[in-house]
Amino acid sequence: MNALLKPENFKPNYSLVKREVSKIHDQFSIEDPPVNPAEIAEGLGIDVRFVEFTGEHSKISGFYDPEDNTIYVNKHEFPLRQTFTIAHELGHAVLHREWARGDGYRV
């Protein structure tokens, strides 16, 4: 089993986060804010799609689908909230794609 899938590893792993963030900073030559998480996602080959969630799902801000490697963002939310959502979902994609594939991950 992937180490990230063990329940005891569900606690935040800040050193992993720092390593992954450093890699992204290097890869995209990011030195200062502002950072555009949508650009980073696209650069990593992750599609970002702005979509309409309907009915009981209309309050969803977004989610990452590991099957099609795509971040879906609620197109009706305001841009700063969408940027936060993309950054958050990018975290799922970069830090624990395997876990996102399993049953533990819920939209």
Ligand SMILES: [Zn+2]
């Ligand atoms: Zn999440």
